[in-house]
Amino acid sequence: MAILARRCGACEGERGAVCNHGTGRDEGGEALLESGQMKSMISSSPSAAFRLAGESSGDRATAVAAVPLLDLRRQYASLREEVLAAITRVCDSQGFILGPEVEALEREIAALTGAVAAVGCASGTEALWLALVAAGVKPGDAVVTTAFSFFASASSIVRAGATPILVDVEPGTLNLDAELVRKRMAEKRPANLRAIMPVHLYGQCANMDALKEVAEEFGAVMVEDAAQAIGAKWRERGAGAMGATAAFSFYPTKNLSAYGDAGMVTTMQPEMAEHMRRLRNHGSPRRYYHDEFGWNGRMDAIQAAVLRVKLRYIEEWNRARQRHAATYDRKFAEAGLAGASSSGEVGAEARRKPVRLPERSPDATHVFHQYVIRAERRDELRKFLTDRKIGTEVYYPLPLHLQPVFAYLGLREGDLPVAERAAKEVLALPMFPELTEDEIGFVVASVAEFYS
Numbered sequence: 001m002a003i004l005a006r007r008c009g010a011c012e013g014e015r016g017a018v019c020n021h022g023t024g025r026d027e028g029g030e031a032l033l034e035s036g037q038m039k040s041m042i043s044s045s046p047s048a049a050f051r052l053a054g055e056s057s058g059d060r061a062t063a064v065a066a067v068p069l070l071d072l073r074r075q076y077a078s079l080r081e082e083v084l085a086a087i088t089r090v091c092d093s094q095g096f097i098l099g100p101e102v103e104a105l106e107r108e109i110a111a112l113t114g115a116v117a118a119v120g121c122a123s124g125t126e127a128l129w130l131a132l133v134a135a136g137v138k139p140g141d142a143v144v145t146t147a148f149s150f151f152a153s154a155s156s157i158v159r160a161g162a163t164p165i166l167v168d169v170e171p172g173t174l175n176l177d178a179e180l181v182r183k184r185m186a187e188k189r190p191a192n193l194r195a196i197m198p199v200h201l202y203g204q205c206a207n208m209d210a211l212k213e214v215a216e217e218f219g220a221v222m223v224e225d226a227a228q229a230i231g232a233k234w235r236e237r238g239a240g241a242m243g244a245t246a247a248f249s250f251y252p253t254k255n256l257s258a259y260g261d262a263g264m265v266t267t268m269q270p271e272m273a274e275h276m277r278r279l280r281n282h283g284s285p286r287r288y289y290h291d292e293f294g295w296n297g298r299m300d301a302i303q304a305a306v307l308r309v310k311l312r313y314i315e316e317w318n319r320a321r322q323r324h325a326a327t328y329d330r331k332f333a334e335a336g337l338a339g340a341s342s343s344g345e346v347g348a349e350a351r352r353k354p355v356r357l358p359e360r361s362p363d364a365t366h367v368f369h370q371y372v373i374r375a376e377r378r379d380e381l382r383k384f385l386t387d388r389k390i391g392t393e394v395y396y397p398l399p400l401h402l403q404p405v406f407a408y409l410g411l412r413e414g415d416l417p418v419a420e421r422a423a424k425e426v427l428a429l430p431m432f433p434e435l436t437e438d439e440i441g442f443v444v445a446s447v448a449e450f451y452s
């Protein structure tokens with residue numbers, strides 16, 4: 001049986017199969033994925049992953065005994081030969097950093113997103129820093145971003161020497177609220193506002209039309225945090241092709257995931273791409289000559305080779321995620337737990353139900369990096385599901401403005417109420433392309449049992 005809530009060998013408290021201590025081992029000595037951050041619960045046993053999927057059972061309804069939040073082993077099983085061949089190709093070449101694999105991936109990602117150029121780098125966090133600096137963010141500047149995101153969305157601004165201006169989110173999509181950005185600028189406009197950086201949270205683009213208007217109004221450049229949104233669109237424009245620059249993460253839990261850390265920056269401006277190529281390599285236009293301070297932010301060839309294999313499937317995988325989201329919606333509605341809210345505003349009746357489904361903007365093509373519900377008594381529900389061996393995660397339990405490290409920004413509890421409320425209600429349910437309908441049914445039936 002899959003072990004879903006193991007404890008890390010280096011830390012206390014509940015940990016999934018990815019923990020943030022990088023020990024590579026859990027307390028029982030089982031290998032963990034190394035990570036810079038705790039991300040999710042992943043099925044750790046290959047046999048469990050397949051046995052529990054209900055795929056071969058004649059009695060499908062009783063086959064599901066556990067559902068991991070994410071099961072990378074199913075994907076690996078279907079790609080094993082291709083991935084190992086790609087890794088072997090790199091080993092045979094003995095070229096491990098940048099090189100032809102990274103260059104080919106850069107061209108392929110530019111084509112997928114519709115960007116003019118792409119620059120491979122070491123992680124999504126690195127990509128954010130490159131995107132900000134190439135877009136012109138300098139020490140002393142201010143950059144507007146959302147208060148409801150992963151830490152790197154704001155810490156990358158600090159690393160660029162700037163001050164994050166954290167703004168609240170829309171109550172439905174939980175993406176940066178353009179009207180609130182405008183209000184904040186009208187009330188207290190920072191002297192040196194340089195950029196606005198929306199995050200396409202959970203795989204759904206922020207309202208790029210409204211945000212672009214605000215950016216133009218206040219003379220700010222647009223930078224996208226598209227870490228969770230490869231393949232997503234706003235109207236006909238791809239995530240990564242709407243800002244001056246955009247950052248993607250290929251962290252192992254992402255829709256397009258590497259076998260370690262990796263990231264990519266896309267841009268609509270070739271000169272920014274050239275700047276980022278220098279910045280990711282110690283600010284060096286040619287070997288051992290340095291015009292500015294860069295860093296080692298390069299991408300490994302093995303990661304690029306793995307990503308190129310997976311890139312062939314990303315559109316199919318994103319479609320599978322969209323189908324799973326629709327199945328969740330339908331099953332939740334059938335169970336009477338949630339009003340159908342697959343687009344637009346949620347009605348009053350839906351608000352009285354214990355579960356609110358993820359809201360979609362009609363202009364967004366959501367790629368469901370996560371399927372996140374809003375749940376009454378969220379923590380109790382989560383414990384109930386954990387006891388049933390159903391993986392869940394809270395993205396994110398504490399908004400950025402309440403993180404101790406950002407106390408210097410002067411924001412307090414109550415200042416950004418939508419993000420604060422979301423942090424108490426959001427719950428990510430199992431979501432990955434290979435998830436089965438039976439597994440979704442088991443999750444929804446378990447939620448129904450909790451509220452019955």
Ligand SMILES: Cc1ncc(COP(=O)(O)O)c(C=O)c1O
Nearest residue numbers: 123124125150152153227249251
């Ligand atoms: C919204 C967002 N931004 C940035 C990052 C950072 O990416 P990475 O973990 O690859 O450094 C992540 C990763 O979780 C993310 O979700």
